[in-house]
Amino acid sequence: MVGIEDVARLAGVSTATVSRALSGKDHVSERAREKVKRAAAELGYVASSSAYTLATGRHRNIGVVLPFVDRWFFSVALEAVETVLIERGYDLTLYNLGDSESQRSKIFNDFLLRKRVDGVLCIAVKPLEAELEALNRTGKPVVGIGGPIKGIRTLAINDYNAAYLATEHLIGLGHTRIANIGGLPPTEMHFMQPSLRHEGYEQALIDAGLQVRPTWFVPADFTISGAYHAAKQVLGDPRNSPTAIVCASDEMGFGAIMAAKDLGLRVPEDVSVIGMDNHDMSEFFGLSTINQDVRGQGRHAAETLLSVLEAKDDEVPTNIEQSTEWNVELLIRSSTARPAAGGR
Amino acid sequence: MVGIEDVARLAGVSTATVSRALSGKDHVSERAREKVKRAAAELGYVASSSAYTLATGRHRNIGVVLPFVDRWFFSVALEAVETVLIERGYDLTLYNLGDSESQRSKIFNDFLLRKRVDGVLCIAVKPLEAELEALNRTGKPVVGIGGPIKGIRTLAINDYNAAYLATEHLIGLGHTRIANIGGLPPTEMHFMQPSLRHEGYEQALIDAGLQVRPTWFVPADFTISGAYHAAKQVLGDPRNSPTAIVCASDEMGFGAIMAAKDLGLRVPEDVSVIGMDNHDMSEFFGLSTINQDVRGQGRHAAETLLSVLEAKDDEVPTNIEQSTEWNVELLIRSSTARPAAGGR
DNA sequence: CTGAAAGCGCTTACAG
């Protein structure tokens, strides 16, 4: 392995000069810089990052913690974060909690404390009290997507308002029989999005003077198939079926659209469906939705973390509680329309 | 930050003893071990990984390179790799190539050479000649999923055989009018799967004495919507439509099924559809497919890399060309059946 | 502008 000494020897300077010339941080004569660069290139020299870290205390590495990577929201957010980090010269160490309790505990109690990262970004993961405390003892900044989380900076949409807005759109179109397919309570480990989204739906109905029917709320997990079955259930009722459905995610919206079709119902003529997310496939399904710009959130969170890092020497406090609300917008496509004149 | 010296002081031993007691690799008296463990726990001591790396040359970190993370195959493989690594005490540094050329070049020419990882795992990424050479100069083992790749160990299914098998299944059911929705040539940056899968389809037809019609091969990108439009195209032809479709991926299969439904065709009564992958949603769609067990491949590749790493001191060669074929199996669900007696 | 040297925090032969 070629080291800094080899470069120094070949360039005829000291290792200090090599370090300065290559980092570009200190003044070095033009001539020395040239010699060093040439020598480094000739030898294919790359500084050892562990030696760099030991000497400087900086890792140029961010730990990203998330519950899954094989679901749309997480993989998209991850990709956005990665793009920002690579651009800024940072590595990304992935910590996927998975569904085993032991993996989560290893990550929080061992991996994250190994002094490998300059900061931690949690994507839709809410650290437990003790986990956060251990993290904070490392003195590293932590930023979260989703929240709020006590004691750290977070970025999140307002789930309640988003669901309210989606429901309002349907009400505005003239719907009065509006169902909701949403989160199952047992699935609600990560924040309260599922229930917040349900509450937003309910309040919108109440504020419009519409009836809230318990049978029109169908819990389902956040998958296409979960929502498909739930939608068949509500839409199939011959006496009491709704004319519109608010789904707690776009993937659930896809399932609802497919269920409607399989029941011989047309979307939006017979049923309107609205989702939430703006999934990459929503355009294809013509799904009206609430756009939460996941990529934008990922980028913003990564940039926030990096700026805390870079300002650290100055007086920006490492971890403060600060919940930033990320804007959402209603995106109307072809899955929502006025209800048929005489009902179905 | 509490360091090894603090632990040594509190335990009343030397730092050497602390190191030995904590690593468990060397003999230490029971009494000393106890004192050290207690002191370490009390102080919340965690060894600095950069100091460990500098002293030992080991990183306990693997670099994983992939072209996307927001697509099913990649995110699933990534998750499987991560699970194995965490279990074995390794970190995972993510290198997502993305679609910008500059990001790819940064990753291969800078990040991957920073001496951060013990080895590299490429998921469906074929390094260029020069990229591989630079990697090899670091002396780190490289393992790939997908291949073969000159000079490294790879794990891959036989795409040709997989497509042949899928087509054979349809032929066995009695179909003679079989279309193929497959990869667009311009998309074929990563290996030759798309064309291999097309060739397997074609050869199966030829071997069965069936006609290969150019209009029955419709290129599309590997997405649901791409395949949806392609399938509408072939199935919509009033004179010459096929009774079965071989899709080059399950997501394409979903698109084909949706297209058939939207054309008023029943699957499998009017059209049979078979995919390839065994996507998590294939069960829901009832899609017959070729199961390639992506999670199994990810785990296997990760374990291969770790065993090369751990055997390194002995005489296992770091990088040798070795292409392991991963088995696939035909999975018959409800999207394929005998063609209707009189055609449609 | 440049070099000698200390120091970052560990591990591990080498002695004892």
Added chain:
DNA sequence: CTGAAAGCGCTTACAG
């Protein structure tokens, strides 16, 4: 079994 000390490969005050 245990400790003193060298060494891993950098960066950066400190002098000059």
